[in-house]
Amino acid sequence: MSFEFYMPARLLFGKGKLAELHRHTLPGKKALIVTSSGQSVKKYGYLARVEEQLEKAGVEHVLFNKILPNPVKEHVMEGAALARSGGCDFVVGLGGGSSIDSAKAIAVMAANEGDYWDYISGGSGKGKPVPNAPLPVVAITTTAGTGTEADPWTVTTNGNEKIGFGFDGTFPVLSVIDPELMMTVPPRLTAYQGFDALFHSTEGYVNRTASEMSDLFALKAIELIGKSLAKAVADGSDEQARADVALANTFSGIVESASGCTSEHSMEHAMSAYHPKLEHGAGLIMVSLAYYTFLARSGSCDARMVAMAKALGKADAKEPMDFVSTLAGLQAACGVAELNMSDYGIKQSELAQIAENARATMGGLFQVDPCEIAHQDVIGILEQSYR
Numbered sequence: 001m002s003f004e005f006y007m008p009a010r011l012l013f014g015k016g017k018l019a020e021l022h023r024h025t026l027p028g029k030k031a032l033i034v035t036s037s038g039q040s041v042k043k044y045g046y047l048a049r050v051e052e053q054l055e056k057a058g059v060e061h062v063l064f065n066k067i068l069p070n071p072v073k074e075h076v077m078e079g080a081a082l083a084r085s086g087g088c089d090f091v092v093g094l095g096g097g098s099s100i101d102s103a104k105a106i107a108v109m110a111a112n113e114g115d116y117w118d119y120i121s122g123g124s125g126k127g128k129p130v131p132n133a134p135l136p137v138v139a140i141t142t143t144a145g146t147g148t149e150a151d152p153w154t155v156t157t158n159g160n161e162k163i164g165f166g167f168d169g170t171f172p173v174l175s176v177i178d179p180e181l182m183m184t185v186p187p188r189l190t191a192y193q194g195f196d197a198l199f200h201s202t203e204g205y206v207n208r209t210a211s212e213m214s215d216l217f218a219l220k221a222i223e224l225i226g227k228s229l230a231k232a233v234a235d236g237s238d239e240q241a242r243a244d245v246a247l248a249n250t251f252s253g254i255v256e257s258a259s260g261c262t263s264e265h266s267m268e269h270a271m272s273a274y275h276p277k278l279e280h281g282a283g284l285i286m287v288s289l290a291y292y293t294f295l296a297r298s299g300s301c302d303a304r305m306v307a308m309a310k311a312l313g314k315a316d317a318k319e320p321m322d323f324v325s326t327l328a329g330l331q332a333a334c335g336v337a338e339l340n341m342s343d344y345g346i347k348q349s350e351l352a353q354i355a356e357n358a359r360a361t362m363g364g365l366f367q368v369d370p371c372e373i374a375h376q377d378v379i380g381i382l383e384q385s386y387r
């Protein structure tokens with residue numbers, strides 16, 4: 001038994017926690033608030049509430065609200081330039097994973113020269129070390145999906161390369177996870193985001209880097225998703241279900257810090273790199289049954305597949321394939337069993353290219369799969385998932 005664990009973000013978890021933000025020590029005097037180009041943070045008053053908290057704490061703020069659902073490098077560079085010209089000394093990410101991920105990337109580039117891709121490993125990234133510490137980041141999450149509030153990761157797209165990045169300096173210093181801010185997420189997005197959270201834990205659990213530490217959080221997160229995701233999708237005003245899914249997501253972020261993702265995520269990143277309208281969680285759902293069937297048939301992680309099936313709700317699970325059938329049942333219960341790649345414009349003739357991109361940009365995750373998944377196997381998983 002051995003592990004390393006580092007998760008320096010202070011987590012403020014629970015209903016009403018946003019209202020307490022001003023009482024905590026904030027990491028600077030002037031914040032760049034990073035939010036999405038969508039309307040929801042304004043429409044539901046979350047932005048105004050965050051601004052009020054900052055003002056109560058005596059913190060000035062500048063707004064950058066251009067982040068797309070699949071964030072692009074151009075906006076990282078633009079946000080960083082605004083942080084510099086505005087004299088911001090920390091960054092607040094407000095919204096879903098895309099806004100908070102972008103806040104982290106902007107925090108890196110606000111304190112460092114050159115181009116963001118200079119520091120990215122994978123694809124055409126130059127993989128240089130980051131010389132200066134990023135600005136501190138405060139994360140305020142309005143969705144339960146990426147777990148970014150409790151991990152160092154940030155995902156950005158540059159051309160056809162969608163690549164994750166992060167290091168000790170990109171953990172948020174403070175994260176607010178207030179399930180009250182998640183009540184307005186529509187059912188379909190609740191499902192997509194909830195499955196993203198689930199897969200962070202399942203991938204972290206079957207991962208070669210899994211440890212007692214990551215297992216603890218992964219199994220609990222899987223259990224909470226099995227218990228409450230379908231309820232949160234069916235009735236967004238169910239406070240208990242929302243809180244369970246929010247907790248599952250934060251725990252899944254801790255799993256990503258303590259263990260990590262596997263190549264299921266590499267495949268999805270490649271799909272949405274070419275088709276940026278594809279939501280991350282939807283892409284993961286599309287490949288998930290074929291991916292976990294491959295793992296079940298490999299015989300490489302039988303006991304772990306059974307444990308995941310039990311955690312997800314099948315108390316009498318005995319076979320690795322029990323996880324796949326329980327997962328399929330949950331997808332049906334959440335109304336996302338019928339997703340089609342073709343609806344997002346993905347063509348069958350592209351699948352080999354997607355498989356190549358997955359390995360070229362996020363190849364490291366294939367090293368931590370519980371079994372070897374060769375290029376031809378990835379094509380097979382994508383073909384079985386295609387409709």
Ligand SMILES: [Zn+2]
Nearest residue numbers: 146196200280
């Ligand atoms: Zn993810």
